[in-house]
Amino acid sequence: xxxxxxxNGTEREADVEPRVxxxxxxxxxxxxxxxxxxxxxxxxxxxxxLLDGTPVKSCTVFAVQADxxxxxxxxxxxxxxxxxxxxRAFKEEHGLQCGFCTPxxxxxxxxxxxxxPDPSEDEIRWAISGNLCRCTGYVNIVKAIQAAAxxxxxxxxxE
Amino acid sequence: MYPxxxxxxxxRTVDETLAILADRGEDVKILAGGQSLIPMMKLRLAxxxxxxxxxxxxxxxxxxxxxxxxxxxxxxxxxxxxxxEIVSAENHTMAAAAPWISDPLVRNLGTVGGSLAHSDPxxxxxxxxxxxxxxxxxRTTRGQRTIPVDEFFVDxxxxxxxxxxxxxxxxxxRYRGPAGGTYLKLERKVGDYATVxxxxxxxxxxxRERIEQAGIALTAVGPKNIKAVDAEQALLGEAPGEDLFAExxxxxxxxxxxxxxxxxxxDYKRSVVSTFVRRGLSRAAGQAGRG
Numbered sequence: 001x002x003x004x005x006x007x008n009g010t011e012r013e014a015d016v017e018p019r020v021x022x023x024x025x026x027x028x029x030x031x032x033x034x035x036x037x038x039x040x041x042x043x044x045x046x047x048x049x050l051l052d053g054t055p056v057k058s059c060t061v062f063a064v065q066a067d068x069x070x071x072x073x074x075x076x077x078x079x080x081x082x083x084x085x086x087x088r089a090f091k092e093e094h095g096l097q098c099g100f101c102t103p104x105x106x107x108x109x110x111x112x113x114x115x116x117p118d119p120s121e122d123e124i125r126w127a128i129s130g131n132l133c134r135c136t137g138y139v140n141i142v143k144a145i146q147a148a149a150x151x152x153x154x155x156x157x158x159e
Numbered sequence: 160m161y162p163x164x165x166x167x168x169x170x171r172t173v174d175e176t177l178a179i180l181a182d183r184g185e186d187v188k189i190l191a192g193g194q195s196l197i198p199m200m201k202l203r204l205a206x207x208x209x210x211x212x213x214x215x216x217x218x219x220x221x222x223x224x225x226x227x228x229x230x231x232x233x234x235x236x237x238x239x240x241x242x243x244e245i246v247s248a249e250n251h252t253m254a255a256a257a258p259w260i261s262d263p264l265v266r267n268l269g270t271v272g273g274s275l276a277h278s279d280p281x282x283x284x285x286x287x288x289x290x291x292x293x294x295x296x297x298r299t300t301r302g303q304r305t306i307p308v309d310e311f312f313v314d315x316x317x318x319x320x321x322x323x324x325x326x327x328x329x330x331x332x333r334y335r336g337p338a339g340g341t342y343l344k345l346e347r348k349v350g351d352y353a354t355v356x357x358x359x360x361x362x363x364x365x366x367r368e369r370i371e372q373a374g375i376a377l378t379a380v381g382p383k384n385i386k387a388v389d390a391e392q393a394l395l396g397e398a399p400g401e402d403l404f405a406e407x408x409x410x411x412x413x414x415x416x417x418x419x420x421x422x423x424x425x426d427y428k429r430s431v432v433s434t435f436v437r438r439g440l441s442r443a444a445g446q447a448g449r450g
Contacts, residue, residue, distance in 0.1 A: 001167065017164065018164075018165060019165060019200075020161075021161070041160075041201070041202075042194060042197070042198045042265065043350060045264055054267050055264055056268050057264050057265070060193060060194055060197045060198065060268070062190075062193075062197070062212075064169075065190075065193075065212060065214060067169075108263075126263070129262055129263060129349040130261075130262030130263045130265065131264075
Protein backbone atom coordinates (compact mmCIF):
# COMPACT_ATOMS: atom_id res chain seq x y z
CA UNK A 1 0.00 0.00 0.00
CA UNK A 2 1.10 3.53 -0.73
CA UNK A 3 1.64 5.58 2.44
CA UNK A 4 2.34 9.30 2.59
CA UNK A 5 3.52 10.81 5.85
CA UNK A 6 4.95 14.15 6.87
CA UNK A 7 7.96 13.25 8.96
CA ASN A 8 9.78 16.06 10.77
CA GLY A 9 8.15 18.50 8.37
CA THR A 10 9.09 16.66 5.16
CA GLU A 11 6.57 14.74 3.10
CA ARG A 12 7.66 11.19 2.27
CA GLU A 13 5.90 8.53 0.25
CA ALA A 14 6.60 4.80 0.36
CA ASP A 15 5.13 1.44 -0.48
CA VAL A 16 4.50 -0.74 2.58
CA GLU A 17 2.93 -4.02 3.43
CA PRO A 18 0.08 -3.49 5.92
CA ARG A 19 1.86 -5.52 8.59
CA VAL A 20 4.91 -3.24 8.68
CA UNK A 21 5.09 -1.49 12.03
CA UNK A 22 5.61 2.24 12.17
CA UNK A 23 8.90 1.85 14.10
CA UNK A 24 10.38 -0.36 11.38
CA UNK A 25 9.00 1.85 8.63
CA UNK A 26 10.69 4.90 10.14
CA UNK A 27 14.02 3.14 10.70
CA UNK A 28 14.26 0.97 7.61
CA UNK A 29 12.29 2.68 4.87
CA UNK A 30 12.70 6.30 5.93
CA UNK A 31 16.26 5.75 7.21
CA UNK A 32 15.76 7.60 10.48
CA UNK A 33 17.42 5.47 13.14
CA UNK A 34 16.96 7.82 16.08
CA UNK A 35 13.74 5.95 16.86
CA UNK A 36 14.88 2.87 18.75
CA UNK A 37 13.24 -0.51 19.20
CA UNK A 38 13.55 -2.09 22.62
CA UNK A 39 11.10 -4.66 23.92
CA UNK A 40 8.94 -4.78 20.78
CA UNK A 41 6.05 -5.76 23.09
CA UNK A 42 4.48 -2.39 24.02
CA UNK A 43 6.24 -2.24 27.37
CA UNK A 44 9.38 -0.11 27.29
CA UNK A 45 8.44 3.02 25.34
CA UNK A 46 11.82 3.54 23.62
CA UNK A 47 10.12 3.56 20.20
CA UNK A 48 8.02 6.62 21.14
CA UNK A 49 7.31 9.10 18.34
CA LEU A 50 4.84 11.98 18.17
CA LEU A 51 1.95 11.09 15.88
CA ASP A 52 0.03 14.27 15.06
CA GLY A 53 1.74 15.65 18.17
CA THR A 54 0.74 12.82 20.51
CA PRO A 55 3.36 10.44 21.95
CA VAL A 56 2.69 6.83 20.92
CA LYS A 57 4.66 3.59 20.86
CA SER A 58 5.58 3.19 17.21
CA CYS A 59 6.10 -0.57 17.64
CA THR A 60 2.37 -0.81 18.31
CA VAL A 61 1.04 1.16 15.34
CA PHE A 62 1.04 -0.02 11.72
CA ALA A 63 2.72 2.28 9.22
CA VAL A 64 -0.47 2.31 7.13
CA GLN A 65 -2.28 3.88 10.10
CA ALA A 66 0.02 6.89 9.79
CA ASP A 67 -1.01 7.57 6.19
CA UNK A 68 -1.74 11.27 5.77
CA UNK A 69 -0.53 12.08 9.25
CA UNK A 70 2.40 13.92 10.70
CA UNK A 71 5.22 12.28 12.67
CA UNK A 72 7.94 13.84 14.78
CA UNK A 73 10.98 11.78 15.73
CA UNK A 74 14.04 12.81 17.71
CA UNK A 75 15.63 13.99 14.44
CA UNK A 76 12.87 16.60 14.24
CA UNK A 77 13.52 18.23 17.61
CA UNK A 78 16.33 20.46 16.32
CA UNK A 79 15.43 23.64 14.50
CA UNK A 80 17.91 25.27 12.07
CA UNK A 81 20.68 23.09 13.47
CA UNK A 82 20.08 24.28 17.02
CA UNK A 83 19.20 21.83 19.80
CA UNK A 84 15.78 22.35 21.35
CA UNK A 85 15.48 23.48 24.99
CA UNK A 86 14.74 19.89 25.99
CA UNK A 87 17.75 18.51 24.12
CA ARG A 88 20.05 21.17 25.64
CA ALA A 89 18.75 20.39 29.11
CA PHE A 90 19.32 16.62 28.70
CA LYS A 91 22.89 17.39 27.66
CA GLU A 92 23.59 19.88 30.43
CA GLU A 93 21.92 17.93 33.25
CA HIS A 94 23.36 14.53 32.28
CA GLY A 95 19.84 13.27 31.53
CA LEU A 96 21.26 10.21 29.84
CA GLN A 97 23.90 7.55 30.18
CA CYS A 98 23.74 4.93 27.43
CA GLY A 99 21.32 7.06 25.43
CA PHE A 100 19.03 4.26 24.31
CA CYS A 101 15.86 5.62 25.93
CA THR A 102 16.81 9.27 25.35
CA PRO A 103 15.03 10.01 22.06
CA UNK A 104 11.77 8.75 23.55
CA UNK A 105 12.29 10.59 26.84
CA UNK A 106 12.95 13.86 25.03
CA UNK A 107 9.87 13.48 22.82
CA UNK A 108 7.65 12.76 25.83
CA UNK A 109 9.21 15.72 27.65
CA UNK A 110 8.61 17.96 24.63
CA UNK A 111 4.94 16.94 24.55
CA UNK A 112 4.59 17.42 28.32
CA UNK A 113 6.06 20.92 28.30
CA UNK A 114 3.80 21.96 25.45
CA UNK A 115 0.67 21.19 27.45
CA UNK A 116 2.14 21.93 30.88
CA PRO A 117 5.05 24.41 30.73
CA ASP A 118 5.71 24.31 34.49
CA PRO A 119 5.16 20.72 35.64
CA SER A 120 5.76 19.49 39.18
CA GLU A 121 8.16 16.62 39.79
CA ASP A 122 5.16 14.30 40.22
CA GLU A 123 3.71 15.41 36.91
CA ILE A 124 7.05 14.81 35.18
CA ARG A 125 7.41 11.34 36.70
CA TRP A 126 3.81 10.54 35.74
CA ALA A 127 4.41 11.72 32.14
CA ILE A 128 7.52 9.55 31.66
CA SER A 129 6.03 6.55 33.47
CA GLY A 130 5.53 4.70 30.17
CA ASN A 131 9.23 5.02 29.31
CA LEU A 132 11.84 2.75 30.84
CA CYS A 133 15.42 3.82 31.54
CA ARG A 134 17.84 1.17 32.82
CA CYS A 135 20.77 3.51 33.57
CA THR A 136 19.93 6.76 35.24
CA GLY A 137 17.47 5.90 37.98
CA TYR A 138 15.44 8.69 36.34
CA VAL A 139 16.80 11.38 38.70
CA ASN A 140 18.75 13.28 36.05
CA ILE A 141 16.00 12.80 33.49
CA VAL A 142 13.59 14.54 35.85
CA LYS A 143 16.18 17.26 36.51
CA ALA A 144 16.70 17.75 32.79
CA ILE A 145 12.98 18.18 32.17
CA GLN A 146 12.77 20.63 35.08
CA ALA A 147 15.70 22.57 33.62
CA ALA A 148 14.08 22.58 30.17
CA ALA A 149 10.90 23.97 31.74
CA UNK A 150 12.88 26.72 33.51
CA UNK A 151 14.83 27.64 30.39
CA UNK A 152 11.64 28.00 28.37
CA UNK A 153 9.97 30.23 31.00
CA UNK A 154 10.41 33.99 30.84
CA UNK A 155 12.80 35.22 33.57
CA UNK A 156 10.98 35.67 36.86
CA UNK A 157 7.94 33.65 35.78
CA UNK A 158 6.72 30.84 37.99
CA GLU A 159 8.57 32.12 41.09
CA MET B 160 8.29 -9.11 15.42
CA TYR B 161 5.89 -9.11 12.53
CA PRO B 162 2.28 -10.23 12.49
CA UNK B 163 1.10 -12.67 9.85
CA UNK B 164 0.06 -10.91 6.65
CA UNK B 165 -3.46 -9.50 6.50
CA UNK B 166 -5.71 -7.37 4.32
CA UNK B 167 -6.02 -3.84 5.63
CA UNK B 168 -9.13 -1.76 5.10
CA UNK B 169 -9.80 1.68 6.53
CA UNK B 170 -13.48 2.55 6.08
CA ARG B 171 -14.67 6.15 6.49
CA THR B 172 -18.19 5.56 7.82
CA VAL B 173 -19.97 3.22 10.22
CA ASP B 174 -22.14 1.85 7.39
CA GLU B 175 -19.07 1.06 5.30
CA THR B 176 -17.51 -0.65 8.34
CA LEU B 177 -20.61 -2.79 8.91
CA ALA B 178 -20.73 -3.81 5.25
CA ILE B 179 -17.09 -4.96 5.40
CA LEU B 180 -17.74 -6.90 8.61
CA ALA B 181 -20.78 -8.60 7.05
CA ASP B 182 -18.79 -9.45 3.93
CA ARG B 183 -15.58 -10.76 5.47
CA GLY B 184 -16.98 -13.39 7.83
CA GLU B 185 -15.21 -14.85 10.87
CA ASP B 186 -11.56 -14.00 10.25
CA VAL B 187 -11.96 -10.27 10.58
CA LYS B 188 -10.75 -8.10 13.43
CA ILE B 189 -11.56 -4.50 14.18
CA LEU B 190 -8.52 -2.31 14.84
CA ALA B 191 -9.33 0.41 17.35
CA GLY B 192 -6.41 1.59 19.52
CA GLY B 193 -4.53 -1.62 18.76
CA GLN B 194 -2.72 -1.60 22.08
CA SER B 195 -3.78 -5.18 22.88
CA LEU B 196 -4.58 -6.47 19.39
CA ILE B 197 -1.29 -5.51 17.72
CA PRO B 198 0.86 -7.19 20.45
CA MET B 199 -1.33 -10.30 20.12
CA MET B 200 -0.89 -10.25 16.35
CA LYS B 201 2.87 -9.87 16.73
CA LEU B 202 2.91 -12.93 18.98
CA ARG B 203 0.66 -14.67 16.41
CA LEU B 204 -1.96 -15.26 19.07
CA ALA B 205 -4.28 -13.41 16.70
CA UNK B 206 -3.98 -13.95 12.93
CA UNK B 207 -6.93 -12.16 11.33
CA UNK B 208 -7.23 -12.31 7.55
CA UNK B 209 -8.70 -8.83 7.48
CA UNK B 210 -8.03 -5.89 9.73
CA UNK B 211 -10.70 -3.18 9.70
CA UNK B 212 -9.15 0.05 10.95
CA UNK B 213 -11.98 2.18 12.39
CA UNK B 214 -9.72 5.06 13.40
CA UNK B 215 -10.80 7.07 10.35
CA UNK B 216 -14.51 6.68 11.08
CA UNK B 217 -15.82 9.95 12.56
CA UNK B 218 -18.40 10.08 15.33
CA UNK B 219 -17.30 7.06 17.36
CA UNK B 220 -15.47 8.97 20.09
CA UNK B 221 -18.05 11.31 21.61
CA UNK B 222 -18.45 11.59 25.38
CA UNK B 223 -21.77 13.21 26.19
CA UNK B 224 -24.82 13.12 28.43
CA UNK B 225 -27.96 12.07 26.59
CA UNK B 226 -31.24 10.33 27.44
CA UNK B 227 -30.43 9.77 31.09
CA UNK B 228 -27.04 8.19 30.58
CA UNK B 229 -23.45 9.07 29.95
CA UNK B 230 -22.63 7.99 26.41
CA UNK B 231 -19.05 6.99 25.74
CA UNK B 232 -18.16 6.39 22.10
CA UNK B 233 -16.37 3.07 21.64
CA UNK B 234 -13.36 4.79 20.05
CA UNK B 235 -12.83 7.18 22.98
CA UNK B 236 -9.18 6.99 24.06
CA UNK B 237 -8.37 6.26 27.71
CA UNK B 238 -6.61 9.63 27.98
CA UNK B 239 -9.72 11.41 26.69
CA UNK B 240 -11.55 9.95 29.70
CA UNK B 241 -8.72 11.11 31.99
CA UNK B 242 -9.14 14.69 30.74
CA UNK B 243 -12.94 14.65 30.33
CA GLU B 244 -14.73 17.21 32.49
CA ILE B 245 -18.01 15.45 31.72
CA VAL B 246 -16.71 12.15 33.10
CA SER B 247 -15.22 13.72 36.21
CA ALA B 248 -18.55 15.44 36.90
CA GLU B 249 -20.72 12.43 36.02
CA ASN B 250 -19.04 9.22 37.13
CA HIS B 251 -16.50 8.84 39.92
CA THR B 252 -15.74 5.19 39.15
CA MET B 253 -14.75 5.92 35.55
CA ALA B 254 -12.79 9.00 36.53
CA ALA B 255 -10.85 7.02 39.14
CA ALA B 256 -10.06 4.12 36.80
CA ALA B 257 -8.89 5.96 33.68
CA PRO B 258 -5.50 7.22 34.97
CA TRP B 259 -4.59 3.69 36.10
CA ILE B 260 -4.99 2.03 32.74
CA SER B 261 -1.62 0.85 31.43
CA ASP B 262 0.80 3.77 30.87
CA PRO B 263 0.48 7.28 29.40
CA LEU B 264 1.58 6.22 25.90
CA VAL B 265 -0.88 3.34 25.72
CA ARG B 266 -3.63 5.61 27.08
CA ASN B 267 -3.05 7.95 24.14
CA LEU B 268 -4.15 5.25 21.68
CA GLY B 269 -6.04 2.56 23.58
CA THR B 270 -9.83 2.87 23.54
CA VAL B 271 -12.64 2.13 25.97
CA GLY B 272 -14.58 0.07 23.41
CA GLY B 273 -11.53 -1.84 22.27
CA SER B 274 -10.67 -2.75 25.82
CA LEU B 275 -14.21 -3.99 26.51
CA ALA B 276 -14.45 -5.95 23.24
CA HIS B 277 -11.06 -7.53 24.00
CA SER B 278 -12.62 -8.93 27.21
CA ASP B 279 -9.37 -9.47 29.02
CA PRO B 280 -10.18 -10.31 32.67
CA UNK B 281 -7.29 -8.01 33.57
CA UNK B 282 -8.99 -5.14 31.76
CA UNK B 283 -10.00 -2.31 34.07
CA UNK B 284 -13.00 -0.99 32.11
CA UNK B 285 -14.84 -4.31 32.37
CA UNK B 286 -15.07 -4.02 36.14
CA UNK B 287 -15.98 -0.33 35.96
CA UNK B 288 -18.85 -1.06 33.59
CA UNK B 289 -20.06 -4.05 35.65
CA UNK B 290 -20.10 -1.94 38.83
CA UNK B 291 -21.93 0.91 37.10
CA UNK B 292 -24.47 -1.29 35.26
CA UNK B 293 -23.56 -0.06 31.78
CA UNK B 294 -25.01 -1.19 28.47
CA UNK B 295 -23.10 -1.92 25.28
CA UNK B 296 -24.56 -0.73 21.98
CA UNK B 297 -23.58 -2.87 19.00
CA ARG B 298 -24.48 -2.55 15.32
CA THR B 299 -24.53 -4.79 12.27
CA THR B 300 -25.99 -4.35 8.80
CA ARG B 301 -29.06 -6.07 10.28
CA GLY B 302 -29.63 -3.44 12.95
CA GLN B 303 -28.67 -2.39 16.44
CA ARG B 304 -28.91 -4.10 19.79
CA THR B 305 -28.15 -3.21 23.38
CA ILE B 306 -26.28 -5.72 25.53
CA PRO B 307 -26.42 -5.38 29.33
CA VAL B 308 -22.86 -5.50 30.66
CA ASP B 309 -23.54 -8.53 32.86
CA GLU B 310 -24.27 -10.50 29.67
CA PHE B 311 -21.34 -9.02 27.75
CA PHE B 312 -18.35 -10.90 29.17
CA VAL B 313 -18.73 -14.53 28.18
CA ASP B 314 -15.33 -15.98 28.97
CA UNK B 315 -11.60 -15.32 28.76
CA UNK B 316 -11.07 -12.95 25.78
CA UNK B 317 -14.64 -13.69 24.68
CA UNK B 318 -17.41 -11.11 24.58
CA UNK B 319 -21.02 -11.50 23.48
CA UNK B 320 -20.25 -9.59 20.27
CA UNK B 321 -20.85 -11.48 17.03
CA UNK B 322 -18.03 -11.44 14.44
CA UNK B 323 -19.94 -8.94 12.27
CA UNK B 324 -20.93 -6.66 15.16
CA UNK B 325 -19.32 -3.29 15.83
CA UNK B 326 -19.42 -1.97 19.38
CA UNK B 327 -20.34 1.68 18.79
CA UNK B 328 -20.96 3.12 22.22
CA UNK B 329 -21.34 2.43 25.91
CA UNK B 330 -24.21 3.79 27.98
CA UNK B 331 -23.38 4.38 31.63
CA UNK B 332 -26.42 5.23 33.79
CA ARG B 333 -26.32 8.71 35.35
CA TYR B 334 -26.50 9.11 39.11
CA ARG B 335 -30.09 9.68 40.27
CA GLY B 336 -29.28 10.68 43.82
CA PRO B 337 -26.33 11.10 46.16
CA ALA B 338 -23.73 8.74 44.73
CA GLY B 339 -20.07 7.89 44.65
CA GLY B 340 -17.67 5.36 43.32
CA THR B 341 -14.02 4.59 42.80
CA TYR B 342 -11.51 2.19 41.31
CA LEU B 343 -8.65 0.73 43.28
CA LYS B 344 -5.81 -1.04 41.52
CA LEU B 345 -2.69 -2.79 42.73
CA GLU B 346 0.03 -3.09 40.11
CA ARG B 347 3.71 -3.97 40.42
CA LYS B 348 4.73 -1.13 38.15
CA VAL B 349 3.14 1.31 35.72
CA GLY B 350 1.89 -0.53 32.66
CA ASP B 351 1.77 -3.95 34.30
CA TYR B 352 -1.48 -5.84 34.43
CA ALA B 353 -3.42 -5.46 37.65
CA THR B 354 -2.53 -7.81 40.48
CA VAL B 355 -6.03 -6.98 41.71
CA UNK B 356 -8.48 -4.24 40.74
CA UNK B 357 -11.80 -3.37 42.36
CA UNK B 358 -14.53 -1.08 40.98
CA UNK B 359 -17.19 0.25 43.33
CA UNK B 360 -20.39 2.22 42.78
CA UNK B 361 -22.88 3.33 45.47
CA UNK B 362 -26.05 5.38 45.31
CA UNK B 363 -27.96 6.43 48.41
CA UNK B 364 -31.58 7.52 48.90
CA UNK B 365 -32.36 11.24 49.05
CA UNK B 366 -32.01 11.30 52.85
CA ARG B 367 -28.60 9.57 52.57
CA GLU B 368 -29.75 6.90 55.00
CA ARG B 369 -30.06 3.77 52.85
CA ILE B 370 -28.13 2.26 49.98
CA GLU B 371 -30.29 2.22 46.85
CA GLN B 372 -27.77 0.90 44.34
CA ALA B 373 -24.55 -1.00 44.86
CA GLY B 374 -22.05 -2.16 42.26
CA ILE B 375 -18.87 -4.09 43.00
CA ALA B 376 -16.71 -5.76 40.35
CA LEU B 377 -13.31 -7.39 40.40
CA THR B 378 -10.38 -7.29 37.95
CA ALA B 379 -7.71 -9.96 37.40
CA VAL B 380 -9.08 -12.50 39.86
CA GLY B 381 -10.90 -14.88 37.52
CA PRO B 382 -11.39 -15.91 33.88
CA LYS B 383 -13.40 -12.73 33.33
CA ASN B 384 -14.25 -9.56 35.24
CA ILE B 385 -16.40 -10.69 38.16
CA LYS B 386 -19.52 -8.93 39.41
CA ALA B 387 -19.67 -9.57 43.16
CA VAL B 388 -23.44 -10.07 43.25
CA ASP B 389 -23.73 -11.37 46.84
CA ALA B 390 -21.74 -8.44 48.15
CA GLU B 391 -23.96 -6.02 46.21
CA GLN B 392 -27.13 -7.65 47.53
CA ALA B 393 -25.89 -7.44 51.12
CA LEU B 394 -25.63 -3.65 50.77
CA LEU B 395 -29.03 -2.91 49.26
CA GLY B 396 -31.50 -1.19 51.57
CA GLU B 397 -28.98 -1.02 54.40
CA ALA B 398 -27.50 2.00 56.17
CA PRO B 399 -23.92 2.63 55.02
CA GLY B 400 -21.31 1.90 57.68
CA GLU B 401 -17.97 0.23 58.28
CA ASP B 402 -19.40 -3.04 59.66
CA LEU B 403 -21.65 -3.43 56.65
CA PHE B 404 -18.75 -2.65 54.31
CA ALA B 405 -16.58 -5.26 56.04
CA GLU B 406 -19.32 -7.85 55.51
CA UNK B 407 -19.62 -6.93 51.82
CA UNK B 408 -15.83 -7.08 51.50
CA UNK B 409 -15.78 -10.67 52.75
CA UNK B 410 -18.57 -11.65 50.34
CA UNK B 411 -16.68 -10.03 47.44
CA UNK B 412 -13.48 -11.86 48.43
CA UNK B 413 -15.45 -15.11 48.40
CA UNK B 414 -16.63 -14.35 44.85
CA UNK B 415 -13.06 -13.91 43.60
CA UNK B 416 -11.38 -16.83 41.84
CA UNK B 417 -7.73 -15.76 42.03
CA UNK B 418 -4.81 -17.94 40.97
CA UNK B 419 -1.33 -17.92 42.38
CA UNK B 420 1.13 -16.41 39.89
CA UNK B 421 4.14 -14.09 39.73
CA UNK B 422 1.97 -11.23 40.98
CA UNK B 423 1.02 -12.94 44.22
CA UNK B 424 -0.59 -15.93 45.86
CA UNK B 425 -4.29 -16.61 45.58
CA ASP B 426 -4.72 -15.93 49.31
CA TYR B 427 -2.92 -12.63 49.05
CA LYS B 428 -5.06 -11.51 46.10
CA ARG B 429 -8.24 -12.48 47.92
CA SER B 430 -7.10 -10.43 50.88
CA VAL B 431 -6.43 -7.44 48.62
CA VAL B 432 -9.95 -7.77 47.18
CA SER B 433 -11.40 -7.58 50.68
CA THR B 434 -9.31 -4.55 51.66
CA PHE B 435 -10.03 -2.74 48.40
CA VAL B 436 -13.79 -3.35 48.61
CA ARG B 437 -13.90 -1.99 52.15
CA ARG B 438 -11.83 1.06 51.24
CA GLY B 439 -13.75 1.62 48.03
CA LEU B 440 -17.13 1.49 49.72
CA SER B 441 -15.98 3.94 52.41
CA ARG B 442 -14.71 6.34 49.78
CA ALA B 443 -17.88 6.03 47.69
CA ALA B 444 -20.08 6.61 50.75
CA GLY B 445 -18.02 9.70 51.57
CA GLN B 446 -18.55 11.06 48.07
CA ALA B 447 -22.27 10.43 48.47
CA GLY B 448 -22.28 12.48 51.66
CA ARG B 449 -22.06 9.67 54.24
CA GLY B 450 -18.36 9.67 55.13
